[in-house]
Structures are given as C-alpha cells and as structure tokens.
Amino acid sequence: MQDQLDEDDIESIRLPRNWSQTVRHAVLNVVGIVRVAMLAGGVRPSAT
Structure with a gap:
C-alpha cells in the first residue's frame, strides 16, 4: 500500500x-x- 499521494492523485480529488x-x-x-x-x-454539562 502506498503511504504518500502523488501530485496527480491530489489534483484528481474534487471537492x-x-x-x-x-x-x-x-x-x-x-x-x-x-x-x-x-x-x-x-x-448535565458542566458550567466551567
């Protein structure tokens, strides 16, 4: 398994x-x- 992302992989990620x-x-x-x-x-959440 590859631990690092290539620049091509990063460019292909679209958000x-x-x-x-x-x-x-x-x-x-x-x-x-x-x-x-x-x-x-x-x-009850603490009021600190």
Missing part, C-alpha cells in the same frame, strides 16, 4: 464548492444529537 458548509452542518448535527442524548440521559 464540491460548498464542502465547508456541508462539514459545518454535519458538525452541528452531531453536536445537536449529543445534546439531545445528554438531556435524555439526565446528564
């Missing part, structure tokens, strides 16, 4: 224009799921 927006939404979704799970489990 959508709004990839950062998609990542942001995914992170916010995960945070929301964790908050709901904590509330459902009765765990």
Whole structure:
C-alpha cells in the first residue's frame, strides 16, 4: 500500500464548492444529537 499521494492523485480529488458548509452542518448535527442524548440521559454539562 502506498503511504504518500502523488501530485496527480491530489489534483484528481474534487471537492464540491460548498464542502465547508456541508462539514459545518454535519458538525452541528452531531453536536445537536449529543445534546439531545445528554438531556435524555439526565446528564448535565458542566458550567466551567
């Protein structure tokens, strides 16, 4: 297995224009799921 990427491989990786927006939404979704799970489990986040 090859550990390093060639320049050709890097140039062939295409990301959508709004990839950062998609990542942001995914992170916010995960945070929301964790908050709901904590509330459902009765765990309160520490206020430090």
